[in-house]
Amino acid sequence: MLQIGDKVVYPMHGAGVISGIEKCEVLGEGRSYYVLQMPLGDMKVMIPADKAEHIGLRDVIPEARVDEVRDVLEDEPERLMGTWNRRYHTNLERLKSGDICDAAAVTRNLVVQERERRISAGERRLLDLARQIVVSELVYACDKSPAEVEVWMDDILAANNS
Incomplete structure (x- = not known):
């Protein structure tokens, strides 16, 4: 309970x-x-x-698992093929899993994809949701403010030039 x-x-x-x-x-x-x-x-x-x-x-994940999240954010993005609608549903299913590493992977993939070409409005909303999910959990896992976690994530994603 x-x-x-x-x-x-x-x-x-x-x-x-x-x-x-x-x-x-x-x-x-x-x-x-x-x-x-x-x-x-x-x-x-x-x-x-x-x-x-x-x-x-x-x-919430223990602080010891934060390195796993960082590794996912640093990994090479997965290139999902197909229409934006198919990519959207694939990413949505990953978010529904409730696993922070899946949410981090969706965030990474969409951030890198957005750098290369515009993402649809639906994918933009999904990116915002994935970021919110990752940030909210890391706030508690790391005992940091949302702003501190967002800066940490943005720095990692900016360095991911895959």
């Missing part, structure tokens, strides 16, 4: 802190919800406690 103060990752939204556990009645049924406070955008998300594992709620 998760507790108030636990730092967790909600796939497709990013990391946050459980700021409360509330009981709510929905359609006549009482349920407990985790109240997740996100560090970016001051967003609050409520997640049914009994569905947390099913939706992929997980602990």
